[in-house]
Amino acid sequence: MSFDYDLFVIGGGSGGVRAARVAAQEGVKVALAEEDRYGGTCVIRGCVPKKLMVFASEYARLGEDARAYGWTFGEIAFDWPHFRGKLHAELDRLEGIYRNILASNGVQTYDQRARLADPHTVELADGTRKTARHILIATGGRPVLPGLPGDELGITSDDVFHLDKLPGSILIVGGGYIASEFAGILNGLGVAVTQYYRGAQILRGFDDEARGLVCEEMCQNGIDVHLGTTVMEMHKDGDGVRVKATNGTERRFDKVLFATGRVPNTDGLGLAELGIDLGRKGEVIVDAYSQTSVPSVHAVGDVTDRVNLTPVAIREGMAFVETVFRGNPTPVDHALIPTAIFTQPEMGTVGLSEEEAREIEPVEVYCNSFRPMQTSFAGRDDRVLMKLVVSRATRKVLGCHIVAPGAGEMIQLAGIAVKMGATKEDFDRTVAVHPTMSEELVTMKSPVRTA
Structure with missing residues (x-):
């Protein structure tokens, strides 16, 4: 044919x-x-x-x-x-x-x-x-709207880039990476940001310790995060939107952004x-x-x-x-994909979270959270996190999780080592680059806990 x-x-x-x-x-x-x-x-x-x-x-x-x-x-x-x-x-x-x-x-x-x-x-x-x-x-x-009363008054992530002007206040509904990234972006641009998420912690599916620090730092940066909370209904209120929430509050926002699913x-x-x-x-x-x-x-x-x-x-x-077309059957490799979440602070991750890993086998966790030199000198209390999840049996690094400025750049390089099957001892044999935040990845000698 x-x-x-x-x-x-x-x-x-x-x-x-x-x-x-x-x-x-x-x-x-x-x-x-x-x-x-x-x-x-x-x-x-x-x-x-x-x-x-x-x-x-x-x-x-x-x-x-x-x-x-x-x-x-x-x-x-x-x-x-x-x-x-x-x-x-x-x-x-x-x-x-x-x-x-x-x-x-x-x-x-x-x-x-x-x-x-x-x-x-x-x-x-x-x-x-x-x-x-x-x-x-x-x-x-x-992106899709959640299907609740009045949700047609809200916008999605597609609409943010076309706003005629920045709102004075915005409610962001959702706790995934899109919601959390836009919370940081709009907060940094001077918008009063409130975030509702129905779950117990934002960034579900990522390492608990890492996402906990991201949320804590977001709050420190001025984002009003409400966990275990979502929208019940919305009504037009002048040029804004009045929102009734499951936590019993009723508040007015200039804009409501839904980032609740695609x-x-x-x-x-x-x-x-x-x-x-x-x-x-x-x-x-x-x-x-x-x-x-x-x-x-x-x-x-x-x-x-x-x-x-x-x-x-x-x-x-x-x-x-x-x-x-080349006659070379090639399955797609979806294992050990490094990824970055451009929250503020940034988060980079590759491999298994601590929670996922300990369900599979006994692990050691190497972790350090500290104030980085640059922002500490400036008088800020920002904290960063460097974390390795290691197999006790094989010594392979099963997961690497970074919360820090530039975490996306760091995790790209750490991802190569994890993809290659590097062990904790391979990391230990690597000489630290000093002074950097990422040197902690090769200087943590003792596990903070085993599971």
Whole structure:
């Protein structure tokens, strides 16, 4: 059978674009459809704009610290419209790069929505149909409102980058990394931030000691965190929102941001009609090679709800091309993925939390929390954490957890050692770089506890 394309990718985010580009470089005839902006969640409404906002939000405290080091400044003020204009220009530039990557590699692009008509046919929004030997679903995910009375008065993380002005006050609902990151960002930009989370501690699933310190430091920085609390209902109150909470309070906020969950973008793609297995949240069920229950259809990235991180989507896209077009079956390796949470303070983690590890085998825990030199000199009481979870049997470092400025940069390098199977003695044999915060990772000689 003759096909219009060897590969048709639906979704122009990080995973889809990488798979399309690499496949095209193999001489494969590739097309890609994207109904919105190229670059996907990460580039347009996620990692990139969020990290630029983190940078922006940290300058106020840097100015305060600089005075303690002898510098003199005039009045410091943040200009949101100026920053937002530069931010949108940068995102436009990056989107152009993504488009150029596809064009320069000969990928045919369609700027419209697409759906599957059959296992080898894609139907575009204008009714045009294209056939392909292989179809790759890379449509990502999106934030959702929680479905409580009045939640339409709230915004999601997608909306933050488009605010006309910064609110005087905001309630952030949720305790995951998106909620906690935006709490730090907006607090740093001068917004009065309140955070409600229904659970006992923010950042569920991460190491208890590390997330406890993050929450403590967030509170020290002026964020009003309420645990075991969530919203019951909301009503419009002038230009703001009146919120009734489960803790019995009723308060008015200028804005309410819901960061209470994301769902895969599978609605209207025609997947269920083709017999493609979907999970409870609508995620595409795939095997270790990203293949769906229909052999000609694969899926990568957040739409599969495996490990929802940009570098993972890219790895999955690369493994798909290696498997399907290079004849080298390559399962995706989801083990020991380093990750950073850009809260303030930052958190970096790789491997098992202490809680996860001790459920598997006996462990030793090496940990130190201290005031770093730079901020201590400036008169701040900030604390950082360096932690290793070690197998008592094999001596391998099972988990590394860092809460500190620059934790994301540190965990990338520590992740190499943990991925290689480094032991505690390998860390001990490494000479410390002094004076640094991260030297604690190689100077902790005695465990603080065993489990």
